[in-house]
Amino acid sequence: MSKSIDVTDLNVYYGDFLAVEDISLHIEPRSVTAFIGPSGCGKSTFLRTLNRMHEVIPGARVEGQVLLDGDDLYASGVDPVNVRRNVGMVFQRPNPFPTMSIRENVLAGVRLNNRRISRSDADALVEKSLRGANLWNEVKDRLDKPGAGLSGGQRQRLCIARAIAVEPQVLLMDEPCSALDPISTYAIEELIADLKNDYTIVIVTHNMQQASRVSERTAFFNIAGTGKPGKLIEYNETATIFTTPSVQATEDYVSGRFG
Known part of the structure; x- marks a missing residue:
């Protein structure tokens, strides 16, 4: 399922x-790559170019090439919506949708992509996605309750379930633990370790310890x-x-001398 970048x-x-200027790198499939660096250095901007999310900002554009298993995401005629699906x-x-139930939050991306899906298939997809996000056992008895009623860590895992329900090949995470307590952060990190068996994961983080724990390579x-x-x-390799x-400059940053 996962692909190289x-x-x-x-x-x-x-x-x-x-x-952001003159970036060239290769990201292996089924791996976790961490982007680190001080605020304002372009980490999140660059991350958003990997699924063309930066284009929602008027005037944003790129020069250069981004290939997903050899396919140019910026080639003429490529639909950004299809890119974001992958x-x-x-x-x-x-950011679960506040007016939607847990179940409908998981299915939101599928509905947005106009996929026709039966009730039984939808139920199976909800369970599969919530299990994939390690959330099923905590919410299986309240799927019709609002997603916004979950704890912060549960809401983030619900958003991960929503993301993987559309079966992407790559999962981008922009500081997914910055608003979470240590216990919830640990749960997300454990989940990332499981998800990399099926997905290529790229994470932006300001937490040096987190980068060293979850990633194989760090930029x-x-x-x-x-x-x-x-x-x-x-x-290079994270170690x-x-x-x-x-x-x-890298040594100064990871050792805490600046940033």
Whole structure:
């Protein structure tokens, strides 16, 4: 199910402003890749280019290439909606639809994609997705209750269930634990470890310990100053980034000397 990502010479613009400059990297399928770096260095902006979510901002555009198993996501005629179906996203703050039940939240993406689905198939998909998000046992007796009534950690896992219900190949996570307590954070990290068996996962995090715990490879981004573009400084196996980085700025960041 999961796919590789190859990015070549990518530049991201908002109007005339160059936000992220000259990114090239390869992301392995069925793996977790962490993006780290100080605030404002382009991590989340770059993450959103991997499923064309940045395009919802007027004037946003890219130059360069993003390939999903060799298919160019930015080729002429490619539908961004189809891209987002294959490359799902979980956001920083848990955002279940407040007027929808737990069940309808899981099915929201499927309905949005106009997939016809029988009641029995919908029930099976809800259970499969909630099990995949390690939430089924906690909510199976209240599927018709509002999703907004869950705890913060449960809401985030509900959003993950909603994302995987449409059967993407890649799952992007933009600081998915930043609003959560340590126990909920641990639950999400355990879930990420399970999900990587089926999905390619890319996570933005400001938590150095989290990056070292959940990822196989880590990309360090930095920025030279206000108004300058974010750049990829170093990309390597996570153990290397945190123990023997090749760039001094990387060592300074992961050791807490700045950022």
